[in-house]
Amino acid sequence: MTDRPLGAQISHMLRARGVEVIFGIPGVHNVEMYRGIETAGITHVLARHEQGAGFMADGYARASGKPGVCYLITGPGLCNAMTALGQAYSDSAPVLAISSCLDEADARRGQLHQMRDQRAAAETVCDWSAEARSPEAAYALIDRAFSEFATARPRPKHLQVPIALAGRNAPPAPARPAASGLPQVSHGDLSMAITRILAAKKPLFVFGGGARAGAGAVPDILRQTGAASFVTYAGRGIVPPGTPLFFGSTLARPDSAQVAAEADLVIAIGTELSEVDLWRDHLGHDCPTIRVDIDAEVLAACGAGDMPLLGDAGAFLRAMAVAIPARVEDRAPCWDAAEVDRTRARWRAEIDAERPGILPVADALRAVMPEDAMIYSDMTQFAYAVKEVWDMPRPGHWHHPYGFGTLGYALPAAIGGAVARRGKPTVAILGDYGFQYTVQELGTAVELGLPLPILIWDNAKLGEIEAAMIASQIAPNAVVARNPDFLALARAYGAGAKEPETLSALQQALLAAFDAPGPTVIRMTRALAG
Template identity: 35%
Template sequence: MTEHAAASKNTVPQDARTGAQLLVEALAAHGVDTVFGIPGTHNLDLFAALAASGIRTVNPRHEQGAGFAADGYARLSGRPGVCITTTGPGILNAVTAVAQAYSDSIPLLTISPGLPLAHPSGGNGYLHEVKDQLGALEAVAGAAWRIESLADIPAAVTRAFALLTGGRPRPVHLEIPLDLLPAALPADGPGLAAPVPVLRAPLQPAPQAIRAAAALLQGTQRPVIIAGGGASHAAAQVLELAHLLAAPVLTTANGKGIVPTDDPLFAGAGIHEPALVEYLAQPGAVLVAIGTELAPADMWAGPVPPDTPVIRIDVDPHGLGANATATVPVLADAAVGTTALTAALRTAGAEDGADVGAEAAAGSAPAQPTVQQTTPVESVGLPESAGRLREAIRAQALRTAGEHLPVLEAIDRATAGRAVLAADSNQASYYGALGLLPAHRPRSLLYPSGLGTLGYGLPAGIGAKLAEPEAPVVVLEGDGGIMFTVSELACAAHLGLALPIVVVDNGGYGEIRDEMVARHDPVQAVDLPGVDFVALARAMGCAGEAPEDAAALREGLQRALAADRPTVLHVRW
């Protein structure tokens, strides 16, 4: 029997609460209804407290899968995702998921025990001992700290949620010494504060910054908007500004769906096509970047031209200067800052009698649009140059999509255009789905855009389906990437999720193979022996099909969306 197992048998006074109970109570007070994690010797007190709390516990088959599932839950729901692991190998297995969440600004909270309070600083070979567990998390998370007393637990959780829900979200890690979890504190113990949910007002822009941004846009002939993941909650506001300016809108991967694909002002998802850089380089172009760092991982064709005037609306001070100098920086919440800019443009247009877009010409501000509302291109007055931009970007996307287009069409038709796609880092996703799969709502593409992790799609799809069970969630994987987290098929089957998993098989790591060929290098270590994914799926409790063409894939997807278990659809054409 381990020391911890013996300690956990101590009787807790009826009027006391353990550290584990305090932690779970604090999570519940902040609205947590689901956690993803795997029990281990050092976190059993946490799982006992969770069982008594009413919080749903989901058990993926690997801690990296738990982290990705919590990430997918957070992306679709807009609420923090929570992942609980044990010490040492447990939390280290989740580090990649934490790094991915940091890269894509996802509110992911990881919690793990740490070594006991009195553990020797030089180590003594304790079970799961790591030289510097907290340091490993500090290296990849937005914030990570160790709780040092029972009385600190409620405040630590409040601090974590303040970081997760305010400003630019980054992952947070809490480490709690394993001997604090079973320790008891009287209910009325000194210094024990009740957990307090975080209430935060959106960051307001400086009026002078809004006036400067409006002045820069007045009279411009080539306004263009790029909306990133930081604007996902500001879809209506972005759409209203776009229609006021008659400006084409592009989105990053994480911003896809902010403007519906069928809106006349939508110019493309993904800001990687050369046509965008060429458009921005022309005289008269002004870029409005909302909630995006304009990262090289998004702008494959090159950065914003240095002479292009840029208005940046961002809640993160660092984001105002990353990758492109802001002519007018607006430090503000995306929704609040965009609303203020729209109001300033309308006021300026009314004062000088100028037409600021078709809606301003009507003489009154329209009602707040929803993301479903669109305005016919004739009434918006889309400039001819903007129309050409949209067509050029679509043409470039079609050229790179290649053989993936039938897969995308099957997914779109099977979901009636409402797909929530949990995508992996594979060619069918970044060359195909990113630019060409229609989207009509924010956060409908869950994609590891920054870190580019393999194995993300399947566990992220599980988390998304649990966050919104009625959503038609589809996973899009490659035959190489899915093997990184293929064990989560068993988790999805255990949960009975109606989750289609499309595996596009190109015989290995296709992107790296193509890069080797382009470099004239020997092609090696990229061709993988074939896996019978249908048999593998069935062995793990899922259904499995091998559709022979797009029509069969569409029919298989429709069956999968109504099934009582996950379905793997192995595509080899």
């Protein structure tokens, strides 16, 4: 326990708080942050762009359940990562970005990497952004970030450390403070909620990503209450495939509003029911709602007659599954199971017609995808179609840039996920245009020797934007770009490259990529569907 430069002390502190991996790019301004990484026993992953480092930290956090950390330089380094931090904020990923900053930015102009207000810029995409002006402040802010990750809705935080301060000797960080947990719904509120649910004739559950920790209790709850259910995109896997009365992740279907209108009670667990969940202003119900969430802002949307419950959705579900059998036996549902099945089949046909050629390819991939595979997708037509019909066998195993909706997410996020899950299957799915946003991170995947299948849906255009223009009666323009030879590009980086011509060959290529010594780019086109 000796004095070291503050930059080194921060790395040692992070290791003591459980951080094993940091993503980033060193520079002259943040070099002191790198003094202590190896001696602290932390692995550093060298990204090719700060945006990639931010996405990797996001992907690592989603895969591991632990905070993802990235080191950034002053000015452009932080700015480059702000897109990734905005995505982490939108999707509730616990990312801690630590950057250098100028010692003084007001009295002097023309300094390297200078911004007018770097801290305020980061605050626009983070939960908070703060500057540490002493070692004690740096330690306190790091512990504040980790405490908030564990006790509230996890969202990115930014800490900046002045260059000179990072190089000055500082005492070690204090011991880790006692941990606390998420807020809990009271026993009284739990009892009242169960009473209302059991009194409903046609209860409808909507499970969001915030309910993942209670997924094991969901089948029992649905059986006990006779309820129908939806999941949001982020909640896929919470309701197991084949569960009776399960409408899937199809809330974006316009006439799902008619289903919601049939319910006499909606129970929304761990979901905002936001625009990117529904693609309309309202779920469609006119009955009371029980909402369970750890974010008070979400609960503020409740109206008269609704029941907002601030607390951990996972613990709430587990408690329900124990408490309900003590009151009643399983209830016969009032929902029509055959009608649910017909509705899902009709919606699948709609999706297939809207984006032809995608679902047969997705079905072939799903048939051979390992059950424990973790999938990261990008903003691409392939993902838009598939996330409505691919029922995941496990929760928290398909990650997508839902809210912020940035291109370029999938590849670096999948790298972060693969680093967190060494030895387990991880997949990236992206479009030809989005791949080019962060293609340089292929070098990182090769460098790390990650057996990562990278599935590129290549329609040689911005297909979704072209469709939107046509729907708006706009002559399509600026939607076709010259693509590189993706397979040659992959080989140039040292990655594998495949272009299967049949669905069977695609399946073989995917399985082979899981056993490869490095990443494999697999190009897919509509021709695969025949």
